[in-house]
Amino acid sequence: MRQAGRRIRGLALSCHLGPTLAVTSLTAALAIGLGAGTRLWVLMASAVLTGQLSVGWSNDWIDAERDLAIDRRSKPIVAGLIGARAVRTAAFVAAALCVPLSLATGWRAGGVHLLAVAAAWAYNVRLKSTSWSWAPYALSFGLLPAFVALALPGHPWPAGWAIAAAGLLGVGAHLANVLPDLEDDRTTGVRGLAHRLGRTRASLLAPAALLGATALIVLGPVGRPIEGAWAGLVVAGAIAASGAMIALTRQHSRLPFYLTIAVAAVDVVLLVRVGPLLVW
Structure with a gap:
């Protein structure tokens, strides 16, 4: 037992x-x-x-x-x-x-x-050991809105900005996920994008990608941003910035990755609020 x-x-x-x-x-x-x-x-x-x-x-x-x-x-x-x-x-x-x-x-x-x-x-x-380590994350995350949309009646395809936003979210998640293990990975021969960029640049690129994802959701749909969109962008930006500061000062912390999930939750709320504008 x-x-x-x-x-x-x-x-x-x-x-x-x-x-x-x-x-x-x-x-x-x-x-x-x-x-x-x-x-x-x-x-x-x-x-x-x-x-x-x-x-x-x-x-x-x-x-x-x-x-x-x-x-x-x-x-x-x-x-x-x-x-x-x-x-x-x-x-x-x-x-x-x-x-x-x-x-x-x-x-x-x-x-x-x-x-x-x-x-x-x-x-x-x-691919995790190559400079293309970001690509599977970008593709896998980017395809999730397509998976959801294509399963709906009529099988609509998601707007390009939604796919791009999800892809950027994936890149940010990848960078935040590997930051705590950079030294161990180098020891075992893993040299992905974050390892090649170095901790400082990777720690700054991760929140930039996350913020870019949210900005696309806010600004991508045709017409004026939905009510509360700017507030969502500010919240996502604050979370992403907090993750960057933690990554730079606490090298083995996994909190930045979990803050990435929080940004993803904000993005999902915004995507649901956008509703019909997400698909065409």
């Missing part, structure tokens, strides 16, 4: 539970806000959840040897809570479940979501 509890805890920690639940919840909130029925938004949330689980588990499984080399005890595999083989199996099971759940939302939406998940896997497998 105790061993089963350790395995469950190991799986929960190795799937990157916080970001997994955040992306799932924000996608579901956007779907509900845009008028998706209960069955549809539950399907979308299930597809995103399994996709995110597969990405999180594959990340820890693929990185296991690097994490063991530097004794990164914060990782469940290194801490002995669960084995790499079990995490690998969980990643493939989640990926297998993600396929029918995604396609159940419609072949257009499902195909877009599976492309987003494939891009995230490409990051884990190879």
Whole structure:
């Protein structure tokens, strides 16, 4: 019984539970806000959840040897809570479940979501160690509004500014996510965009991308910004700036990444307020 509890805890920690639940919840909130029925938004949330689980588990499984080399005890595999083989199996099971759940939302939406998940896997497998490390985040996040919109009746395509805003949010999330691990990553040969930019420039670029995402949502739709849009931009800017200050002064803090999720929540609220202007 105790061993089963350790395995469950190991799986929960190795799937990157916080970001997994955040992306799932924000996608579901956007779907509900845009008028998706209960069955549809539950399907979308299930597809995103399994996709995110597969990405999180594959990340820890693929990185296991690097994490063991530097004794990164914060990782469940290194801490002995669960084995790499079990995490690998969980990643493939989640990926297998993600396929029918995604396609159940419609072949257009499902195909877009599976492309987003494939891009995230490409990051884990190879691209995280290259100067293109930002690209899978930009693509995966950028496709989420398309996934939600294409699943709606009539299969509308989201406006270009919505895709660009989500992509910028992904770039900001990527930079904020890797900042606490820059030194450990360099030791194991990982040299993504943030590593090449250096801590200072990456810490400043992350909030700039987040603020750019919110600005696109406020200014992108035709006509005057919706009521409360400027307030949302100010709030998002304050959160992003706080994340930058923390990243520059507390090098191993993960708070900037969680502040990125807060900016994403503000953006989802604004997207829901925009409503019909989001799609065409």
